[in-house]
Structure formats: C-alpha cells, structure tokens
Amino acid sequence: MKWKELEEEPCSMARTIGVIGDRWTLLILRECFLRTRRFEGFQSALGITRHLLAERLKKLVRQGILRRVPYQESPKRHEYILTQKGLDLYPIMMAIVHWGDTHMVDVRGRPLLHQHRNCGKDFDPVMVCSECGEPVLAKEVHTHPGPGASRPLAQKEAPAPKPKARRKAA
C-alpha cells in the first residue's frame, strides 16, 4: 500500500492517516499549536532536517491544513498558519497528549498542563457523545457502514471461532 492509495480508501481514518499520520508531521503540528510559525522555528524546535521540513510544510499547505502567509517582502518570507481545517485537528492533538499524560509520564508528572480559560481550571479532555453528552467508551460503540462505504472494510475479520473440528486446543 502506498501513501496515495491510503487517501483514497473508504475509511476516514486511513485518509486522515494519509495526511497527518507520520511522526514529523505530527510534531510539526504540535509546534503549530504552540504558536511556532516560521521555518527556522520549526527546524530548531524539532531538529528535523531542513529537507524534510520543507517537504512536510508543502504537503500540509497542499492539504489546506496550513496557510503560507507572507510577512515581509524581499527577501520573501512566509509564516505557516493553521487554517480552520488545521485548527480542527486540536482534539486529535489533545487526545494524544492526554494518553501520554496517562500512560507515559515519569515520576515527576506531566510536562505540560492545560488550562481552560472558560472555567479557569487545569483540565483533561474528555470525549463525549454528541447526542447524549455522556462519555464514550470503546465497548459501547457499534460501528456500521455509512453511505460512503464501498468495500465494507469493517468487520471483515474475525471469522468467529468456527467450530469445525479445530486443532488440539490450548
């Protein structure tokens, strides 16, 4: 499977992964949310090679996640700013950070805290159901094909312990 194919699969997850699903892209986006805007800023904050950085920024611009905005003429210089589409990635970023806060911190605790200006408190992101407002657990979700499903792609697996004379069971 090549990257182009990913973006054409009938799966919102595959398509999204095709766009932002690599290590450098995710780190670049982290920097964007921390207000980094310029080439040198990304480069020195991340230690990414300039070559790859240029490539990834181009891709993010092509995808409409960043906008390349000039901030001075001659030498032309641009800043990379999150578009609305890019800002919409925020829940993904927060979910990633939150998992790390839960499962990857050392004894010292979390490196970064997030304060919600609305209520003034440090918070964690919680995923709730848009319909009933309750927190959503994986077990409580049933997944089924929508209008854009061509190949099923879901549930294709798990032929269910076909009990047709199996081998010596464990």
Added chain:
Amino acid sequence: MKWKELEEEPCSMARTIGVIGDRWTLLILRECFLRTRRFEGFQSALGITRHLLAERLKKLVRQGILRRVPYQESPKRHEYILTQKGLDLYPIMMAIVHWGDTHMVDVRGRPLLHQHRNCGKDFDPVMVCSECGEPVLAKEVHTHPGPGASRPLAQKEAPAPKPKARRKAA
C-alpha cells in the same frame, strides 16, 4: 532525532508519537478496534508486508498496548488483544476518524457510522473539559509547564515581532 529519543522527551505528545506515531501502527490499531486479532487478519486487511507487521506487533506488545494471548497449542498460535492501555487509545482513534469524516469524505458521505449503545443514536465524538463539561476550543486553552517539565519545550518559539527596525515590511 531518532525514535528512542522521542520517547524520552519531556512532552507527552512526543512520547505518544514515539509509540503509535507511524502510519502502519495506527492502521494496525484501527484493525484492533474493529476486532481483528490475528496475524493473517491484519495482513490481509491492511496489505502490510509480513515483515513490518511482525515488527509492529512486537513493538505494541512491548509497549503494553497489545497482549499476546495463545489460543491453541502446537502449532503455537496467538491472538493480539488490546490491553486497557490500548483501549485507552480509543479517543485518539475517534478523533482521527471524526476529522476525516469532517474534512476528507467524498460526495457519498462517511464510510462508517458510530452508534452509541447508551443512547442508541449515531454520534460524533465531542471533546469537552473535564472540569466544566463545556466543549474545548484550541483558542480557549492556555498551556503552561507542569511538574515534569525539564526543558520548557513550550513557548520556546515566537520571539514576538521584535520591533527593532525591521526590514521593508510587506
């Protein structure tokens, strides 16, 4: 920057990316949540090379995201099951799917719908504040160093338009 270093950075996002931040790992996890459990299942659903699949599964087991559970003796066979740590990735997966549903669908609509058993309705995931319960927007969040912050890593950038006789502005 190599992958090992990523996992040691004082940043929950970098650490998480070090574990799940590559394309195949994310797709493997998608399959896990769709109830795929076996080597061949992953391989045929994803078209990943067997070599990489073996490697990624090993890594996920090492990280405690999957558990390798025997389901038959001689030929020893195992299933890969999400641990609680793995199940906790669900909000990340849902956030990714939701972004794709919002920004990457074609005319036909979403490939997959998610039904919340609690309320019976098809839903979207919404990220809310653990403290006040309101939806969280990127703009409303202030980020500040926590106990585990050694190097700042945040806000290191943006020296703020230092107005010290700038070049010919655009």
Added chain:
DNA sequence: GTTTGACAGTTCAAAAAAAGAACTGTAAAT
C-alpha cells in the same frame, strides 16, 4: 564597503526503513 548573521530554502551522497517476494515449519483437511 566588507563581513557577519538571520532566514528560507535546495542539493546530493550515505544510511535507515519499507516493500516485495520467497521460504520455514506445524498440523489439519482432502
């Protein structure tokens, strides 16, 4: 008025990772 530095890249060889295909091995089914 020459040098230095900031900035935003591009170029190219070398190293690392991934793809592709075939091979190993156990055991049941045909």
Added chain:
DNA sequence: ATTTACAGTTCTTTTTTTGAACTGTCAAAC
C-alpha cells in the same frame, strides 16, 4: 501425498530519511 491455514523469517530491491553543505536576499555591525 498434496493442499491449505497460519505465523512468522529471510533476503534483495526500492523508497525515505538523514546529515551536511550550498544558494541567495537583505540588514546590521565593524
């Protein structure tokens, strides 16, 4: 005796990524 299911491993080729240097414009410092 052969085929099939399953879970890998091995090996070669291709693609990506790294690392380091180079290009080019301009401002400021010397």
